[in-house]
Amino acid sequence: MLYIFDLGNVIVDIDFNRVLGVWSDLGRVPLATLQSRFRMDETFEQHERGEISDPEFAARLCDQLDIALSYPQFTAGWQAVFVGVRPETLAIMNQLRASGERVVILSNTNQLHFEFWPTQYPEVQQAADHIYMSQDIGMRKPEARIWHYVLEHEGFTADQAVFFDDNQANVDAARALGIESVLVEDAKTVPDWFASRR
Numbered sequence: 311m312l313y314i315f316d317l318g319n320v321i322v323d324i325d326f327n328r329v330l331g332v333w334s335d336l337g338r339v340p341l342a343t344l345q346s347r348f349r350m351d352e353t354f355e356q357h358e359r360g361e362i363s364d365p366e367f368a369a370r371l372c373d374q375l376d377i378a379l380s381y382p383q384f385t386a387g388w389q390a391v392f393v394g395v396r397p398e399t400l401a402i403m404n405q406l407r408a409s410g411e412r413v414v415i416l417s418n419t420n421q422l423h424f425e426f427w428p429t430q431y432p433e434v435q436q437a438a439d440h441i442y443m444s445q446d447i448g449m450r451k452p453e454a455r456i457w458h459y460v461l462e463h464e465g466f467t468a469d470q471a472v473f474f475d476d477n478q479a480n481v482d483a484a485r486a487l488g489i490e491s492v493l494v495e496d497a498k499t500v501p502d503w504f505a506s507r508r
Contacts, residue, residue: 332387452483
């Protein structure tokens with residue numbers, strides 16, 4: 311079987327309020343103001359597909375938030391999104407690989423984040439056979455083509471794959487392709503799913 315894991319809030323806890331908190335402090339703009347302006351729009355999607363550079367993304371987002379930040383200040387906040395790993399999920403990924411299953415990560419992400427989290431959480435990379443990052447392959451979830459890409463590269467059919475993600479739209483899109491998909495609501499979802507299969 312092919313087990314496909316999302317990264318954020320599946321393997322590693324993330325929290326965008328931490329990002330806004332750092333920017334609030336650095337830019338001297340109230341957190342509530344930034345929260346009201348922050349939205350994941352087309353600029354986010356372009357960044358995750360690698361269509362715009364990190365500096366261009368930073369400039370656009372600072373413009374959207376109406377905040378004056380240097381690029382290093384922007385980066386400091388952007389990296390604050392990561393809270394910590396979910397050890398139970400990592401343990402399951404390692405067990406799957408040890409028993410001969412194929413385990414990959416499929417993440418809507420960006421170069422700035424990929425420069426950061428592998429150094430913070432090397433155990434995540436070690437728990438996966440391959441990492442598919444949206445900015446490297448020029449497509450992102452929930453676009454159907456991204457699952458076709460992963461299945462083709464891995465040599466599996468949809469009915470031989472299981473997908474875990476914390477986003478309902480991504481789960482629905484994978485299910486529509488015939489991939490068994492699990493909506494991850496909290497840190498217990500993945501361990502509970504595997505426990506129910508024993």
